[in-house]
Amino acid sequence: MNNPFNPSFGRIPEIFLNRGQLIDEVTDELENPNSPYKISIVYGTRGVGKTTFLTEVGRKIKEKDNWIVVNLAMESNLLATLIDNLYINSSSKLKKILQSIDGLSFSAFGLELSTQIKHTLSTYQGILTQMLSQLRKEGIKVLITIDEVKSTKELKNFASYYQLLNREDFPVALMMTGLPENISELQNEDVMTFLLRGKRIALSSLNLSQIEYSYQTVFNAGNYEIAPNILHKMAIMTKGYSYAFQLLGYLVWNGAKDKKVINQEIIDKIMPEYLLELDQNAYTKIFDSLSKQDKNFLYAMAQSDKNHVQIKEIREKLQRPSNFVANYRRRLLDDQVIQATSYGEVAFILPYFKDYVLKQYQFEQELE
Ligand SMILES: Nc1ncnc2c1ncn2[C@@H]1O[C@H](COP(=O)(O)OP(=O)(O)O)[C@@H](O)[C@H]1O
Ligand SMILES: [Mg+2]
Incomplete structure (x- = not known):
């Protein structure tokens, strides 16, 4: 059995702990057109699990057949990427409908704009509105996710267009994540404050009993021997911090690989590495900000x-x-x-x- 813990940022871990029913609650809420969750921001410091949460919500929504989920990266041209991915993530039936919009043509990679058309903001907005109107007619809802929003010109353009869509009641939900310092920057920009009116989802710490139980199950499945007092100690050592949960599990798994016994000696052995990785991958960046x-x-x-x-x-x-x-x-x-x-x-x-x-x-x- 390979080490099942994964202390890297931004990937859905194999061992995922649900925070109460939060994910289910949010996915249910998104079905309601008047839900305050229509625009939501998951916020929290580095390593609490924002990206993982966003990805998991996106994955759950994608399973429903009347939804299209589009993940937008902050570095991209947001509106152009939205057009392409709306098309790419549509079913073949919907693709035909989108193809039939006058003057639009799509390839496997998304929109093909003829050379006569100017690639301006209003071109993209016009195309999007047409596409979204068709999708709305078909009863399709859209979830747009954006990880780690920052105050950029792109996001500003996107926000003002999204505000328009929202005013006209398009069934387009938006879920973003953000670091506290970036979220407070959005407050200083007029258009962006619109995004901040949405629901704030604060990710709390993971539950310590759940962590303890998960360590027990996972290490037992890997044929490791681990005493209850050590399990308890490990849970305390993470303080419910998601990144620490993966990191500690990962180091202990590797550290005890030979004898398959997890005891105080193993904990002492991996401790310097545990602290070093916490510092390097999380605390230095948190503190510097x-x-x-x-x-x-x-x-x-x-x-x-x-x-x-x-x-x-x-x-x-x-x-x-x-x-x-x-x-x-x-x-x-x-x-x-x-x-x-x-x-x-x-x-x-x-x-x-x-x-x-x-x-x-x-x-x-x-x-x-
Ligand atoms: N619900 C969870 N259960 C278990 N591990 C998690 C959970 N959420 C996040 N993690 C782990 O925590 C680390 C940080 O998660 P990530 O989503 O990248 O954080 P953020 O985006 O807030 O910086 C990753 O190693 C991830 O696997
Ligand atoms: Mg992240």
Whole structure:
């Protein structure tokens, strides 16, 4: 049996843990034309599982025969790609109908525009509207997915066209994902704020009992021996962070390959690698996207000897007024770097992130 864990970003893992009924709920909601989920944004920090979630919803919707799902990549010409993929992903019956639209011709790769026609925004919009009208007549609904939206000119053009479609009640749903910092950039652009009016789907941590159970099932299936206390410990070590769940499973699987016994020794052996990969593939990027003051807040927080840190303690370390501290607290909550554990108290969300922050702090001190 090959290692079933997959700690790489953006691919549906073999071992997939459902977050309650969230995926089913969202796919059901999309059937309702007035659902607030018609436009939705899955947001969350790197590695929580946004791309996986989006792909899984897309896959489920695709199974229904009255739906076409189109995935748009941010780097592409969004409207042109939408035209091509609407055609490519249509059934052969629908392809015939689209072919019959006056003046349009398609090849296996999508639209073939004759050389006389200018490739302008309004050309694409006109073609799309015709195509979508035909599809609507046939009772076909469309789901457009866009992974990791950013504030670009392309997205702006797309947003203003999509707003038009939406106003005319076309059955075209839009599901996007975004990192917190990119989502807040969209707020600064008039046209884009339309996209932000949709439903926000925040991905919470994976359930620890589910993680424990999944490790047990998967390692048993691979004929590994693993004691309950170690299973429990491994679940805690992930803190419910999706990427950590795959990474730890992956390293332990390989680390115990020879003897097929998972014990404390194995955990100690893989620990340096586990921390290194978390840092390199997730934490460095998360931390680098924060502002200097955000970092100072985290430095102050990490120096507490408690895991649940009183805001009061952070304020005293920073020697800043309470509205200043409250502002950065809120920003970091939005970025899903920290969580409020109880009134006036915060904690780090990601596993071993505190250690990462402390290490960065030491570097900073020594380099000064
Ligand atoms: N529901 C899930 N169950 C198990 N593993 C998951 C789940 N969602 C994501 N993962 C894993 O977490 C890692 C990060 O997922 P990804 O969707 O790429 O995150 P994001 O797009 O938020 O950065 C990947 O290794 C993926 O396999
Ligand atoms: Mg992603």
